[in-house]
Amino acid sequence: MxxxxxxxxxxxxxxxxxxxxxxxxxxxxxxxxxxxxxxxxxxxxxxxxxxxxxxxxxxxxxxxxxxxxxxxxxxxLAYVSENVELYRNFTARQNLAFFAKLGGRKKVSNADLDATLGRVGLPEAAFTRRVKTFSKGMRQRLGIAIAMMKNAxxxxxxxxxxxxxxxxxxxxxxxxxxxxxxxxxxxxxxxxxxxxxxxxxxxxxxxxxxxxxxxxxxxxxxxxxxxxxxxxxxxxxxxxxxxx
Ligand SMILES: Nc1ncnc2c1ncn2[C@@H]1O[C@H](COP(=O)(O)OP(=O)(O)O)[C@@H](O)[C@H]1O
Ligand SMILES: [Mg+2]
Missing domain, CATH: 3.40.50.300 (P-loop containing nucleotide triphosphate hydrolases)
Incomplete structure (x- = not known):
């Protein structure tokens, strides 16, 4: 609450x-x-x-x-802003891994990361793409994935x-x-x-x-x-x- x-x-x-x-x-x-x-x-x-x-x-x-x-x-507390701040030169998976660590998660496997990326509806081909190529909708999805990963x-x-x-x-x-x-x-x-x-x-x-x-x-x-x-x-x- x-x-x-x-x-x-x-x-x-x-x-x-x-x-x-x-x-x-x-x-x-x-x-x-x-x-x-x-x-x-x-x-x-x-x-x-x-x-x-x-x-x-x-x-x-x-x-x-x-x-x-x-x-x-x-x-x-997890936060998703209007313009999710991401590392543009990192891939989706790298961003998620980075923020998961920052949020206190110790060991996160690629399988865990990919499951979350899939859950927010990012296509598999996008997991290993640099975020600077993402549309706003894709960035917002990744923002939610980061929030989900934190499990706040x-x-x-x-x-x-x-x-x-x-x-x-x-x-x-x-x-x-x-x-x-x-x-x-x-x-x-x-x-x-x-x-x-x-x-x-x-x-x-x-x-x-x-x-x-x-x-x-x-x-x-x-x-x-x-x-x-x-x-x-x-x-x-x-x-x-x-x-x-
Ligand atoms: N850092 C700030 N310094 C001074 N006034 C601010 C600051 N941030 C917001 N305000 C003022 O506070 C009010 C509420 O702004 P804000 O919370 O951004 O509204 P919203 O997100 O609903 O658009 C507005 O009058 C805005 O101009
Ligand atoms: Mg506002």
Whole structure:
């Protein structure tokens, strides 16, 4: 379980990027935080990963306080960014081996590596190809393979599907479903309502650092998410059908 408690970030003592955020991502659950550019999505994820320090409040992975025990917490957290950082001159297999080691795995056989690369849908011919020849979709798959290899309890993803084509995006969401099946707590940001709707067990609507609304699976099925989101994000009210 991943949890934030009044998690707050103020940049330069003036910019309220994340305002007293309280949310819980249970194991086996995909939580999607939906928000426009500048809503505070990346800031939230950066605090959960200890890339930046909260101004106040805290976050937990299981019962470990993330800002207080960064090294211990890090072992239980995997990260997939919008642009997965890889070694361009390494092959897919070499990248995976490198990051597995970095993540604390001692002995990883080529068979283990290849099984994971296969699992994320990379074609076998790509295992030994340099990553600089990969498309964005292939790099994102490798990013997920790295996260899977780490076998962390929580997986955090910052706009992982932005820039993927529809097929690539759909395939990627299926990989997240696999991780959910394994009981991981998955926290993903996006500004894409349709992807959010498709994959989320819970959606949080973040507007200017405030969690304005949280929707469960049932809410998502019942509500008109587009209209709701626009209302929160832009203060936009759709025109009445029969108004004079
Ligand atoms: N390093 C920083 N210094 C100052 N302000 C920042 C910094 N990073 C982000 N911000 C500001 O914090 C707010 C939230 O940004 P961010 O978390 O990147 O939003 P999102 O990922 O939802 O687009 C924005 O107003 C942004 O300009
Ligand atoms: Mg961002």
């Amino acid at each position: 991943l949890q934030t408690r009044d998690l707050t970030k103020v940049y330069n003592e003036t910019v309220m990027a994340v305002n007293a955020l309280n949310l819980t991502v249970n194991d086996g659950e995909i939580y999607v935080v939906l928000g426009a550019n500048g809503a505070g999505k990346s800031t939230t994820i950066s605090m959960l990963l200890n890339f930046i320090e909260p101004t106040s409040g805290t976050a937990l992975i299981g019962d470990i306080e993330i800002p207080k025990f960064p090294l211990e917490a890090k072992r239980h 309890q929580a997986v955090l993803l910052d706009e992982p599907t932005s820039g993927l084509d529809p097929k690539g995006g759909a395939d990627f969401l299926n990989l997240l479903r696999d991780l959910r099946e394994e009981g991981k707590a998955i926290f993903m940001s996006t500004h894409d309502i349709f992807r959010a709707k498709e994959i989320a067990d819970k959606i949080g609507i973040l507007v200017a650092g405030n969690l304005e609304r949280e929707l469960t699976r049932e809410d998502i099925a019942q509500e008109n998410l587009e209209a709701l989101y626009l209302r929160y994000v832009a203060g936009y009210e759709p025109a009445e059908e029969d108004s004079e």
